[in-house]
Amino acid sequence: MALLEHQFPFGNNSFYFTNPGHIKSYELHEARESYLISFTEKFLTEMVLQEVFGEFPFLLAEIVPPQELSENDMREFDALYQQMFGEFKSESKYKNKILGNLFLIILLKIKEKFWCGYDPLEEGNNSSQIVKAFKQLLENAFKDIMIRETSGTRVQAQDLAEQLNIHPNYLNSVIKSKTGKTVNDWISSRTLSTAKTMLTGTNLSAKEISYKLGFSEPTHFNRFFKNQIGLSPGAFRKSNQHNS
Numbered sequence: 001m002a003l004l005e006h007q008f009p010f011g012n013n014s015f016y017f018t019n020p021g022h023i024k025s026y027e028l029h030e031a032r033e034s035y036l037i038s039f040t041e042k043f044l045t046e047m048v049l050q051e052v053f054g055e056f057p058f059l060l061a062e063i064v065p066p067q068e069l070s071e072n073d074m075r076e077f078d079a080l081y082q083q084m085f086g087e088f089k090s091e092s093k094y095k096n097k098i099l100g101n102l103f104l105i106i107l108l109k110i111k112e113k114f115w116c117g118y119d120p121l122e123e124g125n126n127s128s129q130i131v132k133a134f135k136q137l138l139e140n141a142f143k144d145i146m147i148r149e150t151s152g153t154r155v156q157a158q159d160l161a162e163q164l165n166i167h168p169n170y171l172n173s174v175i176k177s178k179t180g181k182t183v184n185d186w187i188s189s190r191t192l193s194t195a196k197t198m199l200t201g202t203n204l205s206a207k208e209i210s211y212k213l214g215f216s217e218p219t220h221f222n223r224f225f226k227n228q229i230g231l232s233p234g235a236f237r238k239s240n241q242h243n244s
Helices: 041-048 071-088 095-113 120-126 129-147 157-164 168-179 183-201 206-212 218-229 233-243
Strands: none
Touching (some): 129 157, 129 183, 157 168, 157 183, 168 183, 183 218, 206 218
16 A cells, blocks of 8 residues: 655755655765664664653654754764764674664754654644554455455454555554554454444354454454453343343
């Protein structure tokens, strides 16, 4: 599933960041000097901050135009980069920890100067293409379950991420940051609502519903349902029929 593409011009003293969920290309007509810092997600969570995306949600922002730095700001970031580069070439046994702390300073400076007012939930509600695409895929998956006449497979975060062409960890970070709920929270909620619809709107047995929803055993479905609302599927159906 293709997400929207954006093009941004950039010039002298431009500052730009990207993340593992996005593919970027650059066209440089002339460049006298540039710096590139690249870390794995594992390094960020182990050496910088475990909850790095929670503290710095702008790392998950989808539309990120380059920021133009003043000469003073550029000198400040340049000094930090030179420290990191020097440390990177060292043989210190504390190298990774020092690099992580230096990069933490850079992230704090970025947040202070450019992203202090960023609200990921606002982006999730209004302009996040990943959130919109994820919700549409989720809706389509459960519509398919409703009309399917045979047993199905459970809706999995891995499958949704593959359809979006992004890593499952990145998808979960984006969804959690921009909706307040994890991917599995969304799947569980949609599984429950679909189960309720089939219990009250069809004559399918709880066992048949469990297999349509992809549960390997009816007992697993019963446990899931009861953990969600405190009633077994049978008790929920009986209560609903009584109320109606």
